[in-house]
Amino acid sequence: MASTIRVRATSSGDITEVQALIQHPMDSGFVKNAKGETIPPHFIQQLTFEHDGKNVFTADWGGGISKDPYVKFAFKGAKKGDELKISWVDNKGATDTTTAKIQ
Amino acid sequence: MNITDVGFSATRRLILQGAGAVALIGLGNVPFGLTPAIAAANDRYPEEAFKQKSDADVIKTLYGKTAEPSDKVKMDAPEIAENGAVVPISVSTTLADVTSIAFLVSENPNVLIARYNIPAGTLPNVANRIKMAKTSNVTVLVEAGGKLYSASKEVKVTVGGCGG
Incomplete structure (x- = not known):
């Protein structure tokens, strides 16, 4: 299966800008479906970015993050061609991991 | 085999009780320890x-x-x-x-x-x-x-x- 994570990491000088888009329903547990039944919570709880074995960014998320979440941040110390490892875990214990080359 | 099992679980129970007691003593310090624990x-x-x-x-x-x-x-x-x-x-x-x-x-x-x-x-x-x-x-x-x-x-x- 194709990865749920799409990442774009671009380096400019010492700064690497990272944008990530993940496919996930991010159900908060407060929304009802057409039949009036509550859709149970299903959302990503933690998303981590690692560069060179070091954690550069961690997101702790609740159900208030939009469906198919997007996040953008920037960090120093990486160069073009370096690898960035991205992984998430949701409240049901599902996970996905991918690596992206910094451009 | 069964006898060993009983012996083992009895020991285990003792150890757990001990651990419980230690944990309870530890809880006494919580009001002071809580804030740094959250920050860390x-x-x-x-x-x-x-x-x-x-x-x-x-x-x-x-x-x-x-x-x-x-x-x-x-x-x-x-x-x-x-x-x-x-x-x-x-x-x-x-x-x-x-x-x-x-x-x-x-x-x-x-x-x-x-x-x-x-x-x-x-x-x-x-x-x-x-x-x-x-x-x-x-x-x-x-x-x-x-x-x-x-x-x-x-x-x-x-x-x-x-x-x-």
């Missing part, structure tokens, strides 16, 4: 904080200290969000030594939306998309140099993003 646990998912129903409770659970408004915290959010399911919000700050950034929506069923950990070398700028149930105050918290700063803005929502 930045890497762990803050399960409790995500269940809180007010700004004040989130701040207390997540940071254990009070936030002071700062004009060095810049929040970029729309005045009016047509679709509450996707509200783009970003934050940047000129404060030094930022360790974490959190997003709060006062009127949402669960107030805390996200908390981002910012290790040294990562810039204190974050953009994300959040859900808003209705028109609400949005607050960003920035933890920098051991202190907590905040900025707030009201975002009007024409269509809620939390169903109902």
Whole structure:
């Protein structure tokens, strides 16, 4: 299966800008479906970015993050061609991991 | 085999009881130990904080200290969000030594939306998309140099993003 994570990491000088888009329903547990039944919570709880074995960014998320979440941040110390490892875990214990080359 | 099993579980029970007693003694120190424990646990998912129903409770659970408004915290959010399911919000700050950034929506069923950990070398700028149930105050918290700063803005929502 194709990865749920799409990442774009671009380096400019010492700064690497990272944008990530993940496919996930991010159900908060407060929304009802057409039949009036509550859709149970299903959302990503933690998303981590690692560069060179070091954690550069961690997101702790609740159900208030939009469906198919997007996040953008920037960090120093990486160069073009370096690898960035991205992984998430949701409240049901599902996970996905991918690596992206910094451009 | 059975006899060994019984012997083993009896020993195990004793050990567990011992552990329980030690844990109980340890609990006596909690009122003093709690705040540093929360601050040090930045890497762990803050399960409790995500269940809180007010700004004040989130701040207390997540940071254990009070936030002071700062004009060095810049929040970029729309005045009016047509679709509450996707509200783009970003934050940047000129404060030094930022360790974490959190997003709060006062009127949402669960107030805390996200908390981002910012290790040294990562810039204190974050953009994300959040859900808003209705028109609400949005607050960003920035933890920098051991202190907590905040900025707030009201975002009007024409269509809620939390169903109902």
